[in-house]
Amino acid sequence: MLDIKLIRENPDFVVEKLKLRNEDTSEILKIQEIDKKRLEYIKKSGYLKEYKNKMSDEIGKIKAKKEDAADKIAEMKNVADDIKLLDEELKKLDLEIRNLLYYIPALPGENIPYGKSPEDNIEVRKLGETKKFNYKIRDHLELGKINDIIDFERGAKISGSGFPLYKGKGATLERSLINFMLDTHISRGYIEVITPVLVNRKSMEAAEKVPKFEEDMYRIEPDDLFAIPTAEVPIINIHRNEILKQDELPLKYCGFTNCFRREAGSYGKDTKGFLRVHQFNKVELVTFCTPETSCEETEKMLNDACYILDELKIYYRVIELCTGDLGFSASKCYDIEVWSYAENKWLEASSVSNCTDFQSRRGLIRYKKLLENRKTKTELVHILNGSGLATSRLMVALLEANQTGDGHVLVPKVLRKYTGFDII
RNA sequence: AGAGAGAUGGCUGAGUGGUUGAAAGCGGCGGUCUUGAAAACCGUUGAUGCCUUUGGUAUCCGGGGGUUCGAAUCCCUCUCUCUCUGCCA
Numbered sequence: 001m002l003d004i005k006l007i008r009e010n011p012d013f014v015v016e017k018l019k020l021r022n023e024d025t026s027e028i029l030k031i032q033e034i035d036k037k038r039l040e041y042i043k044k045s046g047y048l049k050e051y052k053n054k055m056s057d058e059i060g061k062i063k064a065k066k067e068d069a070a071d072k073i074a075e076m077k078n079v080a081d082d083i084k085l086l087d088e089e090l091k092k093l094d095l096e097i098r099n100l101l102y103y104i105p106a107l108p109g110e111n112i113p114y115g116k117s118p119e120d121n122i123e124v125r126k127l128g129e130t131k132k133f134n135y136k137i138r139d140h141l142e143l144g145k146i147n148d149i150i151d152f153e154r155g156a157k158i159s160g161s162g163f164p165l166y167k168g169k170g171a172t173l174e175r176s177l178i179n180f181m182l183d184t185h186i187s188r189g190y191i192e193v194i195t196p197v198l199v200n201r202k203s204m205e206a207a208e209k210v211p212k213f214e215e216d217m218y219r220i221e222p223d224d225l226f227a228i229p230t231a232e233v234p235i236i237n238i239h240r241n242e243i244l245k246q247d248e249l250p251l252k253y254c255g256f257t258n259c260f261r262r263e264a265g266s267y268g269k270d271t272k273g274f275l276r277v278h279q280f281n282k283v284e285l286v287t288f289c290t291p292e293t294s295c296e297e298t299e300k301m302l303n304d305a306c307y308i309l310d311e312l313k314i315y316y317r318v319i320e321l322c323t324g325d326l327g328f329s330a331s332k333c334y335d336i337e338v339w340s341y342a343e344n345k346w347l348e349a350s351s352v353s354n355c356t357d358f359q360s361r362r363g364l365i366r367y368k369k370l371l372e373n374r375k376t377k378t379e380l381v382h383i384l385n386g387s388g389l390a391t392s393r394l395m396v397a398l399l400e401a402n403q404t405g406d407g408h409v410l411v412p413k414v415l416r417k418y419t420g421f422d423i424i
Numbered sequence: 425a426g427a428g429a430g431a432u433g434g435c436u437g438a439g440u441g442g443u444u445g446a447a448a449g450c451g452g453c454g455g456u457c458u459u460g461a462a463a464a465c466c467g468u469u470g471a472u473g474c475c476u477u478u479g480g481u482a483u484c485c486g487g488g489g490g491u492u493c494g495a496a497u498c499c500c501u502c503u504c505u506c507u508c509u510g511c512c513a
C-alpha cells in the first residue's frame with residue numbers, strides 16, 4: 001500500500017505518478033478528504049484521553065487518602081462515553097481509507113518508460129542463439145505426447161484443464177530443472193527455503209494479493225487459507241512484523257514451490273498446453289534490502305535469473321515493462337521471455353520486480369537503520385521478487401529448441417548430471 | 425479431535441485494578457581501563473501516530489470485544505504455542 005503521509009503531503013506527485021499508469025486518480029481526492037477528518041478526530045480524542053488520564057490519576061490519589069471522589073467519577077463517566085464515540089468514528093474513517101488504499105497500485109519508479117500497453121515495453125537485451133531447423137519442428141504438445149512425458153488429458157481427468165501431469169523422463173526433467181536452478185541460486189548467495197503453500201489471509205494481504213486479486217486465487221473455504229500463486233507470498237511473510245538488522249541485509253531467499261492460479265478472466269487466451277496453466281512449478285527469488293540498494297539489487301536479481309537461461313542455452317530476451325504494464329505492487333519490472341519456435345513468439349518465463357516499500361508497509365517489514373550520530377531509525381525495507389524461473393514456459397522453449405528431427409529431445413548439458421540421461 | 429497450561433520489549437523473564445511503557449538478566453550501542461582485545465565497571469538501549477518538534481501528547485503487554493473514573497492485571501471470544509491422550513505420513 002502507498003504511504004498515507006505521502007498522499008497527505010504530496011498529493012500532486014502521487015496523482016502525477018498514477019496517471020503514468022493510466023490509473024483513475026479520483027480516489028486520491030477522496031482519501032485526502034477522509035484523512036483530514038481523521039486527523040481532526042485523532043486530535044480531539046487525544047485531548048480527551050489526556051484529560052481522562054490526569055483525572056483518573058487524581059481519583060486514584062483521592063481514593064488512596066480515603067476521601068470521596070464521587071463527583072469526579074461522575075464527570076469522567078461522561079468523558080469516557082465521549083471518547084468511545086469518537087474512537088468508533090475514527091475506526092470507521094480508518095477502515096474507509098484502507099479500503100480505498102488497498103486498491104491503489106505502487107507508484108512507478110524514476111525513469112520507467114512511459115506507455116499504455118505491452119506494446120510500449122522496451123527490449124533491453126536479447127541473448128542466446130536462434131536455431132535453424134532443416135526439418136519440420138513439432139510443438140511442445142506433440143513432443144510431450146510422442147515421448148509420453150507430459151499428459152494434459154489425464155491431468156485434466158484428475159483435476160481439470162490446466163493441471164499438467166508429468167511422466168517418466170518428463171517428470172525427471174522437470175525435477176532436474178528445479179534442482180539445477182536451486183543449486184545455482186544457492187551457490188550465488190540465496191538461502192533455500194521450503195515454505196507452506198497454503199497461507200492465511202494476513203500473508204496474502206502483506207504480499208498485496210488480497211483484496212484486489214482475491215478472485216484470481218484458489219481458496220480453501222473452511223479455513224480461509226489460500227493456495228499460493230507464487231512463493232513470493234510465503235517468503236515475504238517469513239519476516240512479516242519483524243525488524244531486521246541492517247547488517248543482515250540484503251537478505252536473499254530462493255525457494256521452489258508449486259504455484260496455483262485460477263486465471264479467472266483469461267479463458268480462451270493461450271490455452272494451449274503449458275502456455276497458461278492453473279498449477280505450475282517455480283523457483284522464486286526474494287530479496288529484502290535497504291532502499292539505497294534496491295535498484296542495484298534488482299539488476300543483480302535479473303542477472304541471476306538470466307544466468308539460468310545462459311547455462312541452459314535458451315534463446316531469450318529481457319524487456320522492461322512500461323508504466324502502463326507494471327504489476328500492481330511493482331515500481332520497476334523486467335520480464336524475461338523465452339523464444340518458442342513452434343508458436344513463433346516470446347513467452348514470459350520470469351518477471352523481476354522491485355516493489356520498494358509497497359509490500360513491506362502492509363506487512364510491516366522493517367530494519368534498524370544506523371544513523372551518523374550513532375542513533376538508529378526504523379525504516380521499511382525494500383522487497384524484490386523474481387522468478388528464477390517458472391518451468392512451464394521454459395519447458396516449452398526447452399523441448400522445442402532441443403528437439404531432433406525424429407521427435408526426440410536432447411537434454412541440455414548442464415542438466416545431464418541431474419537427469420542421468422542425455423536424450424528423451 | 426479431547427483434557428490441561430501458556431502468549432509481556434531483540435531474547436529470557438517479573439508483574440493480579442491507580443507514577444508499570446513495563447523489574448531483573450542476556451544481547452546491542454557508547455565510555456572507563458588496556459599496546460590491542462577479553463574481563464570488570466559506568467552509562468545507554470521499543471514501536472507507531474498526532475502536534476505549536478532540542479519538546480509535548482496519545483496508543484501499543486498475541487488479535488478483537490467488554491467491565492471500570494482508571495486494565496498488562498478482571499470478564500467474553502478468536503488465534504497461536506506447549507504438555508498429555510487419540511489419530512496419522
